[in-house]
Amino acid sequence: MTLPNFLHVGENGNPSQPLIVDINAGGLDPPSPKKSPHKQDPQRAARRAFDLIKHRLAEQWLQELDDKICAGKIAAKTKATGGVKIVWSKNLQVTAGRARWRKDLDKNKISRGEETEERHVASIELAEKVIDDADRLRNVVAHEFCHLATYMVSGVKNNPHGKEFKYWGSQCSKAFRDQNIIVTTKHSYEISYKYIWECVECGYEYKRQSKSVDINRHSCGICKARLVQTKPVPRAASGKVSEYQLFVKENFRRLKAEHSNLTHGEVMEKMGKLYRERKKEAAVTQRSNIDALTHQLDVVVLDD
Template identity: 55%
Template sequence: MPPKESKQKKLVSSHREIHAEEASQEPAIDTGRLQDFIDEWDEPELDRKTKSSTQSTVPKSPSKRQTKKSFDAIKSQLAIDFLQQLDTQITLGKVGELTQSTGGVKIVWSNTLKTTAGRANWKRETIISKHIGDSAKADVKQYRHHSSIELSEKVIDDELRLLNVIAHEFCHLANFIINGITDNPHGKEFKVWAAKCTQLFGSQGIKVTTKHSYEIDFKYVWTCTACGCEYKRHSKSIDPKRHRCGACKASLEQTKPTPRQTPAGQLSEYQLFVKEQMKVVKSENPNSPQKEIMGIIAERWTKVKSKDV
């Protein structure tokens, strides 16, 4: 997007006249908006094959729900306090100093980040003051840094993950604001900041790497009855009566949370088959991930159904 047309303000000084140009956006090299994808999930479309994992299909227990509720009550203050700690110990207050004129680094909790734990946002505004003297004009540039860290309400569900995400995104902001690096987000400068964070806060479980591999706790999971592909969502947006597997076009079964039983108290034919086969297949393949287990069960189901035909 091209920069908006600049307006000029005329400021009166007892010493000289100053014209300050307010630029809403600098050229691309001076404006950074970086996204760090924690996991690459093919999220909202059903005709794409999503990554599966060893994630349990057991619903959250009351104790887990209470733990999450307690974390939600304190997470905002935890984020603010740790951000201040990082600035003080990692950059010696430099990030706070350079962003002070725009209100400092802002923490923003987001409901729209569904597969990304955090994101660092940064923009540099250049203000040019034209000093008019007796014989010449001189331009003086001043910079204002606008920055924020977005945090996902859905992905960040415990304190350790929160602190690691903030540390990672803070390293990006230090890279932007102090080093002026905008075209190599995980380069050597970033790794220097990351190593410093890990060294100072490693005892708290903080380890800043170039990528995260967090297991996202999706509330709902549907599994293909033929190929075992899993479709994960934060909301109940898939209807097995209307939607089919995007990979093989077979039918889907909800596997998390386990659907309530029918009025007659019976599970579906496929659910009963999975229940019967799960222990058998796991005992035969003790070191196999859940994805492979479900794939084997799906293959057996396909063979059983083909014999019925």
């Protein structure tokens, strides 16, 4: 009979008291603690995966645009300065992208009376907070590429969205229609803000990328009323349930059933939007009731 290896066998073949086994001394692996499964937000995971490849994707897409639309002229003109630079910016707040271009000349050669070639310096600046997937990236880069083509190939510098830009835009849209590339004169992407505060009176929203609004110190700049945070909804202190939490409790199951194809995060975004709409409707109704009551108080009836 084979005995377990953690028992000490006496001379008579009977097991004596068990020995203390050091599981770290070798031979046995320490038991790994049970880890609770971590549910990762699919949207956040997709964003992280996109962040890993976005720079390389932008460079490859720009090269493909140049090769097919301009026969490589953009790359040729910027070769001496290292090509078109792709720059990701956290500071772009109102647009998805920006094209920059300038033309340099060798001043030393000019001072010596020698001939000099034009040096094209170009870059495309992309907004990190707006471009969060590959489709947006391709459309924004295509838009900015058309600006560079307008400057560097068409030679037009004072009409950024004129007929030359529209020509290059139509060429991109036709050539890459299968990739849903549509170049228009404006970017129509909405910036996704991490934090949103709303005025309890006028309903104006204050959107920020950082938690920079203190509801104890700040008030609405329009009507001076109190602000409440609506995204993400803060946890209620000392066990109190907030008005928004009650709203979620009453409406989540219905909203989830109506949008069963959406993720939890997407359902909560719709929940926040619905809550803000209801708040605005309630504020309008309250004002109407107050106006009606004020009117009634102003009317005085005198009986004979």
